Amino acid sequence: MTRRIPIFATIIVLLAVATMVGLGVWQLQRASWKQALLEQYRQSLTLSSLAQWPNEKAAVEGVLYRHTAIRCDKVLSLDAVAGHNQAGETGWAQVARCAIPGAGEADVVLGWAAGPQERPQWAGGEVQGIIGPGRNGEARLIASPPLAGLQANAEPDPADIPNNHMAYAWQWFFFAATALVIYAIALRRRLKGK
Numbered sequence: 001m002t003r004r005i006p007i008f009a010t011i012i013v014l015l016a017v018a019t020m021v022g023l024g025v026w027q028l029q030r031a032s033w034k035q036a037l038l039e040q041y042r043q044s045l046t047l048s049s050l051a052q053w054p055n056e057k058a059a060v061e062g063v064l065y066r067h068t069a070i071r072c073d074k075v076l077s078l079d080a081v082a083g084h085n086q087a088g089e090t091g092w093a094q095v096a097r098c099a100i101p102g103a104g105e106a107d108v109v110l111g112w113a114a115g116p117q118e119r120p121q122w123a124g125g126e127v128q129g130i131i132g133p134g135r136n137g138e139a140r141l142i143a144s145p146p147l148a149g150l151q152a153n154a155e156p157d158p159a160d161i162p163n164n165h166m167a168y169a170w171q172w173f174f175f176a177a178t179a180l181v182i183y184a185i186a187l188r189r190r191l192k193g194k
């Protein structure tokens with residue numbers, strides 16, 4: 001009795017392998033894109049000119065890690081979130097949610113405190129600092145110098161952004177190779193009649 005190669009199963013496996021290889025290639029392209037983006041961010045830190053505060057989410061990526069100055073017309077809320085100071089100590093970043101003229105609302109990291117109970121007294125005004133990534137794709141301003149008698153918060157660093165796309169690419173290629181090996185073993189057993 002002659003055993004034949006199962007056409008349907010072979011097509012399914014080959015489609016799965018092609019998909020995994022495609023995902024691996026896509027991750028390689030993402031790795032190159034992310035590397036260029038991180039280099040742009042590193043260069044942004046060296047620019048001395050002030051960037052305009054982004055008034056929409058689509059503009060955030062182009063000004064991250066740039067220096068800027070804004071005016072906080074009104075402090076909408078004050079909050080404390082986990083953060084680090086410039087010495088790397090863990091504590092609380094004191095964040096003011098501000099109304100910005102012509103740009104809606106923004107988070108301003110006023111500075112750092114050792115404990116959350118140290119609420120700053122700040123009513124708004126001019127703020128200088130570095131634009132960092134914030135919540136929900138928004139930008140946030142890390143004040144430099146710090147305000148309200150607080151210590152300096154750690155400055156945003158592009159090195160904190162992971163570029164793990166290369167690892168993802170190799171995972172997809174490994175999955176594709178594993179699928180081919182498993183299918184080859186199963187096919188061999190089928191053809192031998194075991």
